[in-house]
Amino acid sequence: MKRFFFSILVFLFIAVSDAKPTVEILATGGTIAGVAASQTSTTYVAGSLSAQQLINSVNGLESIANIKYTQVYNKDSGNITTSDWMKLYAEVNKAAQDQSIDAIVITHGTDTLEETAYFLNLVAKTEKPIVLVGSMRASTSMSADGPLNLYNAVAVAISPQTHNRGVLVVMNEKIFGARNVTKTHTTNVDTFxxxxxxxxxxxVMGDVSYYSTPNRASTTDTPFKISNDTALPNVAIIYEYVGVDTKILASILKDKTLKGIVIAGVGDGNIPSYEHDFLVKARKAGIVVVRSSRTGSGIVSYDYNNLDTTYGLIAGDNLRPEKARILLMLSLLQTNDIKQIQQNFYKY
Structure with a gap:
């Protein structure tokens, strides 16, 4: 009789487990896995906790989903390279092709989280939800925000409402689209x-509510296809300011591997007239140049001050410089045609 009841309990446990969605957590380090010397210290070592330790710190996580995990790498996100992106992309691909996995959550440092999110938004070829999450306080901090952020990220990933919204970022009880989200404060938990x-x-405590859907193509609806060993083109970012030293700009063009430049212009992507020679030489060298803005918001108008038609430049729409760089890198894998690349900036 005892054996019979035990068998029933095992059956019920398996049935309940099978009823829950399965989420693959891809851990990459960051503050969410950081450890400090005290609860109030503002200095800490990012990427100290393992994926298993991070998951164990979130009470109730396995009550809403079956959790699998992979430690992709464990580092400060300021140290992430494009090679790391390829490694993460490979793990996302693996999880996307695994029929037992319903959604993907990526734990990530906040310094470059928005860039990784947008990169995956353009290249991940899956309709499974992908959610990036981090924290602004180390795991050992007083009122650490990581555990609830991770719980909420899993709740968003498994929500039926989340499908067909592209790659998402969940931070501080808010859900953001990968294309438009950015970190706006150095330490505030409401930075994104x-x-x-x-x-x-x-x-809010796992209760998901949506108000809008991203209106730009993403994931399976983009033309950007890469492999696990794709080498992304070399694209630099130049930040405009009063009195730019044009000799420094000229030195940049000596790098023969340089394929593109994103200029974080002043105002509406404006570029000083004394950079005329630099722009002419860059374009003659076949370097594709995109105008973005250092302001942090707003659309860069096409052909402001006749810059685009005069020099053959691309208006970066409302993408911040770091994201304009990502779209330009992926575009350059396909074409050098500035008209086509300009259209990419309006579509993606």
Whole structure:
């Protein structure tokens, strides 16, 4: 009789487990896995906790989903390279092709989280939800924000409402689209914002609510295809300011591997007239140049001050410089045609 009841309990346990969605957590380090010397210390070592330790710190996580995990790498996100992106891309691909996995959550440092999110938004070829999450306080901090952020990220990933919204970022009870989200404050837990569009929704203690859907093509609807060993083209970012030394700009063009430049212009992507020679030489060398803005929000108008038609430049729409660089790198894998690349900036 005892054996019979035990068998029933095992059956029920398996049935309940099978009823829950399965989420693959890809851990990459960051503050969410950081450890400090004290609860109030502002200095810490990012990427100290393992994926298993991070998951164990979140009470109730396995009550809403079956959790699998992979430690992709464990580092400060300021140290992430494009080679690391390829490694993460390979793991996302593996999880996307695994029929037992319903959604993907990526734990990530906040310094470059928005860049990784947008990169995956353009190259991940899956309709499974992909959610990036981090924290602004180390795991050992007083009122650490990581555990609830991770719980909410899993809740967003498994929500039926999340499908067909592209790659998402969940931070501080807000849901953001990968294209428009950015880090706006050095330490505040409410640092992530989308200045041009606002959040897509909220998630409060796992309760998910959406208010809008991203209107740019993403994931399976983009033409950008890469492999695990793709080498992304060399694209630099130049930040404009009063009195730019044109000799420094000229030295940049000596790098023969340089394929593109994103200029973080002043105002509406404006570029000083004394950079005329630099722009002419860059374009003659076949370097594709995109105008973005250092302002942090707003659309860069096409052909402002006749810059685009005069020099053959590309207006970066409302993408911040670091994201304009990602779109330009991926575009350059396909074409050098500035008209086609300009259209990419309007579509993606």
């Amino acid at each position: 914002q989308s200045p041009n569009s606002g959040p897509l929704g909220d998630v």
